[in-house]
Amino acid sequence: MAIDPDGRSLxxxxxxxxxxxxxxxxxxxxxxxxxxxETVLERxxxxxxxxxxxxxxxxxxxxxxxNVEEVRIDTFQLSADGHKGHAKLIGLLACKTxxxxxxxxxxxxxxxxxxxxxxxxxxxxxxxxxxxxTGGRFKSAVDLLARSxxxxxxxxMSSQIAKLCR
Numbered sequence: 001m002a003i004d005p006d007g008r009s010l011x012x013x014x015x016x017x018x019x020x021x022x023x024x025x026x027x028x029x030x031x032x033x034x035x036x037x038e039t040v041l042e043r044x045x046x047x048x049x050x051x052x053x054x055x056x057x058x059x060x061x062x063x064x065x066x067n068v069e070e071v072r073i074d075t076f077q078l079s080a081d082g083h084k085g086h087a088k089l090i091g092l093l094a095c096k097t098x099x100x101x102x103x104x105x106x107x108x109x110x111x112x113x114x115x116x117x118x119x120x121x122x123x124x125x126x127x128x129x130x131x132x133x134t135g136g137r138f139k140s141a142v143d144l145l146a147r148s149x150x151x152x153x154x155x156x157m158s159s160q161i162a163k164l165c166r
Contacts, residue, residue, distance in 0.1 A: 052066050064097065065095045115127045
């Protein structure tokens, strides 16, 4: 136990200080753990409902992998030059079957979306969506329906851009 020059124990006097240091350390540690809150961009992709097109025929019945499981934006770039805007997004889209499905599974795709638009009129000059990689139990369904999913992403993102311009 530490003793100050007056003969008092420092342990009792430093207890509030030590508690404060511990509290600050815990708060700092908690702040470094990322909370998974959906961003505006991730919400826009989710609201586009790009999984709706995913249906797999397993012989006797179709299985819908039409529920969004996860949307993650890895890269987002936005630039402006005068009244011309350009946006580029790379991320992950994961879809799953509903809880009521006969057969449960998922499918995922790494996606790339790019748009060019007029910042004054909100006219979209270019909007492209591409699937770069696929995975999951129903990976083959994503591969087969890639064009439908890309079209769904384009349509949904177009409507989200239109909402932003209102």
